[in-house]
Amino acid sequence: MASDANNNWHALSADRVLQKLDSTTRGLSTEEAARRYKAFGPNELEEGEKLSKLDILIEQVKNPLIAVLGLAAVISFMADKFIDAAVILAVILINTLLGFFKEYSAEEAILALRSQASAEARVLRDCPETGTCQEMRIKSQEVVVGDIILVEAGAKVPADSRIIEQANLELDESMLTGESVPARKMAEALQEDLITAEMDNIIFAGTVVTQGRCKAVVFATGMDTEMGKIAHQIARTEKAKTPLKRRTLDLSKKLMILALVASSLTLVVGFWRGFELIELFLFTLAMAVSAIPEGLPAAITVALAVGVSRMASRHAIIRKLDAVETLGSITAVCTDKTGTLTTNQMTVQKLFLAGRIVDVSGVGFQPKGDFELDGVPLKASEDKSLSMFLKIASLCNDASLKSHKEEEDRWEILGDPTEGALLVAAAKAGLDKSELEESHPRVDEIPFDPKNRYMSTFHRTGSAELLALLKGAPETILDMCSYVLDRGEVKELDQKRKEEFLKASSQMAAEALRVLALAYVTIKPEEVDEFKNKGPANLIFTGFSGMIDPPRPEAIRSVHLCKRAGIKVTMATGDHKITAQAIARDIGIYEEGSKVLTGSDLDDLSDEELDGLIQDTSVFARVSPKHKHRIVQSLQRKGHIVAMTGDGVNDAPALKAAEIGIAMGITGTDVTKETADMILTDDNFQSIVNAVEEGRVIFENIRKTVKYLISTNAGEILTILVALVFMAINVLIFTPVQILWVNLVTDGLLVVNLAMEPKEEDVMDQPPRNPKENIINMDIVKNVLFVAAFMAAGTLLVFTRELNGGDIHRAQTLGFTTLAMFQIFNALNCRSEDKSVFKIGLFSNKYLIGAIVASIALQLMATTLPFFQMALGTVALSLYDWAIIFAVSSTVFIADELRKLIKGKSLIRI
Incomplete structure (x- = not known):
């Protein structure tokens, strides 16, 4: 027979339980057990519908920015720029594969639950009506409802069961309830209205006997157990979309519009000016490729990968790359108590x-x-x-x-x-x-x-x-x-x-x-x-x-740092209210005037009522898995980006629902680790603060790369459009291949290394970013226009000065080299929004300095080596020419340094 999920087995006497399950204290016969096994299936957790590798791969290429890059590759191919097309396709491939391998392991979470089941079980079967019963050892998958199981110290419980007889029985139920102290069990019936942690006559699948022994009758197996309910909740919980994905989607749309508008405008103006159609078409295609920053996905991936590496050295393992940036956006941390804030050592x-x-x-x-x-x-x-x-x-x-x-x-x-x-x-x-x-x-x-x-x-x-x-x-x-x-x-x-x-x-x-x-x-x-x-x-x-179970000393400091950084810290634990409140007070989570709610309180609250209390509540005690899930969802409804920490199976659904799930690496179960976005290898709450810091650094670095890409692209577009509209010449300011070369030398080298910028000193003194904030804000827009104007004015000045001498090839060479050098100087500007490059340290980002040297060397090759001169249509430049180029292009750096100085935030230090 099947177990009725609505039965309050803990509230029934042992005899009544046996009667309802059609069993006796002497167990089932082999024939009856086989019938029930055939009717209701094995005692194991369902794997659920699993995404195929192809499904996961398809998810990676749905990003609109990937579609934009694909279009850029097609345009490059149509323009016979096969090298550029190959580079863009390589970026798409690398970005897709990195995301695929990171995301694939996340789908294994439900499988980890299987490891929580006992390998074998001791049961009573085929017992004679009189005489001594002989126990049998069977695979835990073969346990059925109505079986009489025997467990003792050290054993893992194979299925949810009602205790019939017990002797000095205690179980470690922390994986389900969060209780730090083993649960002492009894055989007597209890009152009906109890939460899981209070059902002292029930032993649950996956829990471990720490002391004593008992005889119990199985009333739930497989997905009907408490463990199975958690597995089902994990399977149907939709993972929250991270802020980075939302921002990237928004940015992708804007970049697509920018590329189409700029290309269309160039084509229309050029056609109106009477340029040759084929030449103009190739020029427009080259400009479209330049306007689409194909280096952005690679730069974001590098920024995230660098953050992952830094965090690994600080005891935090990231399972999903974009989780690094999301940590920098969190506004609330919902943490377990036992083993997370405390030592889990009485x-x-x-x-x-x-x-x-x-x-x-x-x-x-x-x-x-x-x-x-x-x-x-x-x-x-x-x-x-x-x-x-x-x-x-x-x-x-x-x-x-x-x-x-x-x-x-x-x-x-x-x-x-x-x-x-x-x-x-x-x-x-x-x-x-x-x-x-x-x-x-x-x-x-x-x-x-x-x-x-x-x-x-x-x-x-x-x-x-x-x-x-x-x-x-x-x-x-x-x-x-x-x-x-x-x-x-x-x-x-x-x-x-x-x-x-x-x-x-x-x-x-x-x-x-x-x-x-x-x-x-x-x-x-x-x-x-x-x-x-x-x-x-x-x-x-x-x-x-x-x-x-005392608080970790470092947890006290970590909570203080979280509050300083504007992050709400909430404790959700299975422990008693008094214990939870006392620990929370010692750590600094609970302050006078804040609220403490229990699981029974939550049961009496609607979602709307909970939302009204969530901001003022610092401690949730005696909570079950469904309560933690509700807490996370309530925080999200109030606009929070939530990080949920935990170590037990009971935490897994809430971890999956949160934007960031954080598992304990030492005490955490396999299920928690597989579900989580981040694993703390030292189970130290301090590592969360480190992760938040790295997350903020990553977002700022992504913002710096985007600012660089948009400003350089805007500089190129403005230069080309001004030349087309206002200059009375019948030649293009650059050749199509020169545009592609500038794009390769600057975007291709500098942007990736700019993503490796070290952290700024005050990163943790800032409040959390608005979750709705886009990567491009108004300050960036203003700065882009400021920089683009300098680039266009300087490049056109150098170009027209030489063009008056009558040599179009020298003018184009000087113009496109000046534009390239403008972009190199702009990379230094983008290292900080409001601090001088000399304050943050001119050589603190050695990777960027190396890339700048390489970019200058490549530009020298483009104007010096015969092969490049023939391919790019350039001529040799004199030392005087280079002095002019450096003098003009450096104005964008000097002007931006003055802007920062006017803000009053710059102190010179090399």
Whole structure:
């Protein structure tokens, strides 16, 4: 039978669940399991409809700018300019292939979900009506609804299942819920209105058992599981179109119009002036090729690739090239808490020892830190209360602390993270668990039970008595205590003092600390059974431990930098509201007056109501995958460009919906990494700030290249049109091949290297760009006209001065060389919008300086070598001619430097 998605399995008794699934505690028969498998399919995630390689390739060539370049290639071919046509086609091919290989891997996200399933499962089948059942091991794909599965510590759950029986069961569900602490499970029925993280009698596919064991009945397999629902959400989530794609589309249309208008105008004016039709037609085609900046896609690709390289060295791997620029546009970061803002390593931060508060330094599992009482160092060897507390913490503990073999400073916990935190605290005081166990061997134990809410271990001490050690819930442990270890002395514990201690426990909990109480008592060996049956009594209370998954120190700085850069930071986590708010306050995300909403709050809000609150909300707690998805969409409806960070499977749909999805490289799941646009190799929130910086640099560099291309093209067009309309001559100012040569020497070399410009100092002091802002703004338009006027005036001056001497070839050579040099000087102008080239460093972009040298060398060859003189129609120029050319063409550089100086932002520095 199929599982009914509307059943609240957690709210039904185990017997009722078995009845509805037509199963028993002894499992299914092989025949029944085979029938269900045939009817409902394997327990695996559907791959979904996958784009073919051809589909992805076609997507790459849909860009209108590629179409413009294709037209330019056709025009060049028609004009018998086969070399230019080949170059343009090569640019199209390279750009398309780069985009194809980057985008293809993104379609593999859904496949990564398959790796989250268990390779095999333990089930009960063909059990006799009486006698002992024998378990079977089958492939997880063969698990069906109604199967009785058995899981224990270390196992991965094969399907969503309702617990029937359990013993000390805990699971790591962080991949689904975002909870940093393992979820403790039970078998009893629960209330109906619960979110996924609160369903304590359900085990979910893909989660891992960290402690205990259980028997459960499967109620959902494959795409019906919580994991399957996430896979379905990823598949139907449309990836947001990035700002770069929107801006490039807009720019492409403008460039197409510019090319058509300029070419048409040239043709009409030339025809009106009476130029020979064939000559004019070839000239117009050459001008059209020049007006279409075929170097732009290559320049954008280079700018993005350089950004990718820089970011890789700063611990951020980009999976999609245009994501680099998009990061520079983000206005909101929606981040998970566990493992992203925090270390994902539970850490003891405070101890309460009979009225004394001891601060514990150090973060994570590395056993380095100190104990301080009122700012004064406290040593366990000199304080009996602290020593006894830490001894209990180490011995009443099933976890183990191991150093990483490859990295001495990297430590890991095997077992429950909470117990691991206690173990690390003891290790900070120099207490080694293995040495303590040698001198105090464990002889018996009482495992933790949710009903009893404590754990107890019994140890030999070398005397006739045993040492019974306990840890558990504060109110439970205190209720069993009659004495307290106060500054090394055992004193009676009255009710008034118990209430004072409980008040201190509540205060620690209000600070988002997870509080455990520790106690001990000495008993005789023959009293162990009575201790177990009747329960502990007359214990000696030693204190509380307060632990938390602490914030990363660098995350605090990163959040501050994000706010300085005008970026809204929002936390969305599966943790409890108090914990989330406390961490957010420590990091700087939460400020007084901002709102904290829970998943249940979101369920009660419409999209319109959420949109009205989203700007003032800094923390979302107890949220599920669908909630994170809604949060991202709400931010987008409010006009934000959203970056979503995460590490668990539960984050994948929201990552895909966001303009930028950011996955954690160390703790992140395969699904998250495949869905994300960027992966942080160090799981460090600081790397996001670095990425934002690089993204802003990339956009500015793209804008600089576009400004250069448009201004040089405008200079060429204005020069040609003025010469055609106002000069009473019967020859063209340039030959068609000279126009193409200038286009090759300047656009082909300089624009790509201009895209490699280093960052400007104040890049992170600027607010995020308006998401609707185009690459070409009004400042660029004004500057283009300013530069174009200088180019046209200077080129025409040199051309007409020589033309008056009667040598048309010398005039054309001087004119087209002057135009080329104008464009070379203009490349220096475009390195910054408002800062002098001497302020940013004349030689700071060595690639551009090299390209300038190469361009000048090529122009010298064009006027010096006989082969080029014959092909281009040029003549040799004297040193005096070159001096004139440099003097005239440098005016565009001098004028722009003066413009920047007038703005008052230029300080000379070479």
